Amino acid sequence: MGFAENLKSIRKERHISQEEVAEIMGVSRQAVSKWEQGSVYPEMEKLLLLAKELNLSLDYLMLGEKSSNENNKTISNNIIVPTGKITIKSYDGKAIVNCYKVLASPVMYKAKNDEPKYWLIGVNNGAFWGEKSILLGWYADEEKIKKEIDEIAEAINNGVQAYELKYAVKVKNKMLRVKIDEE
Template sequence: MSFSENLKAIRKERNISQEDLAEIMGVSRQAVSKWEQGSGYPEMEKLLVLSRKLNVSLDYLMLGESSTNEINNEVTNNIVVPNGKITIKSADGKSIFNCYKVSASHVMFKAKEDEPKYCLNGVNSGAFWGENSIILGWYKDEESAKKEMNEIAEAMNKGVSVYELKYAVKVKTKRLRIKIDNE
C-alpha cells in the first residue's frame, strides 16, 4: 500500500476526521486531503510527528509494513534483538531508548547536500495501535548507517546491554527541514 492509502486507513481506523488530523498536525484540512489523495507528501518533520501522533512506525506509515527489506531498490538493515532488548544511547547523549528492533532506512524525500540521507529507527514495543518507534539518529550516508547497524549487531552478539551511537550526525531543524549541524 502507498503512503496515501496507509494514512487514510490509519486515520479512519482511529475515527479521526481530516479536520481533526489537520488540527493535530498544524496544517490545513486541504493538506491532509492532498496527502491522502497522493498528490502531495508532508515534509520529514511532519512525517515524524504523524508517526508519533498515530503511534505507528515510519515503515508502517510509508509502506504498510512493520519492517521492510527494500526501499527504492536499496537494501535496508533490520535487526531484531534475539534476547529481548538493547538500550541505545543517542549520539548527543540526551536520550536513551530500549529497543527490541532496530532498522535503518533511507529518508523519504531526496535529501539536499546539507541534509541526512538515512535514519536509524528503534522500536521498543508493539502496542494496540502499532509499534512504538523513535528515530535514534541521522546519518549522512548509507555506509555510516550500515556501520552503525553492524556495530549494534556485534554489541548484541557479545551480550552488551547498552550501546552509544557513534556514527550519527548532529542535526538541527531549520524551516521544518532536518539539516546536518556542522558546528
C-alpha cells in the same frame, strides 16, 4: 524453557498483565494463569493467535528457540538487526529506548547536500497492541548507517546491554528541514 515459562517470561518482560492476555485471547485470566503454571495448554488456534499477537514464532513460544530466519532479517530498503534487546540513547539525548530491533531507512524526501540521507529508527514493544518506534539518529551516507547497524548487531549478539551511537551526525532544524550541523 517450555511454553509455560516462556509465556510468563515474555508477558512480564513486555509488562503485560494476565488480564490483558486473557482479553486478547478471549479466555479468562484463570486460563492464562493455568497456561503459565503448565497445568493446561491452549488450543492450537489460541497458540497461533498468541504467537501472532506477541510477534513471535510458534517455535520460540513453545520451545524458546529462534528460527534461523528470525535471527537475521532483511526487508527491502530497511535493515533489521538480529532479534535481541539493547538500550540506545537518541541522537538528541531526549530519549533512551530499549530496542528489540532497529531499522535503517533513507529519509522520505530528496536530501540536499547539507542534509542527512538516512535515519535510524529504534523499535520497542511499547504496548501489547503494537510497536513504538523512535528516531535514534541521522546519517550523512549509507556507509555510516551500515557501519552503525553492524556494530549494534554485534553488540546485541555479544549480550551488550547499552549502545551509544558512534556515526550519527549532529543536526539542526532549519525552515522545516533537518540540516547537518557542521559546528
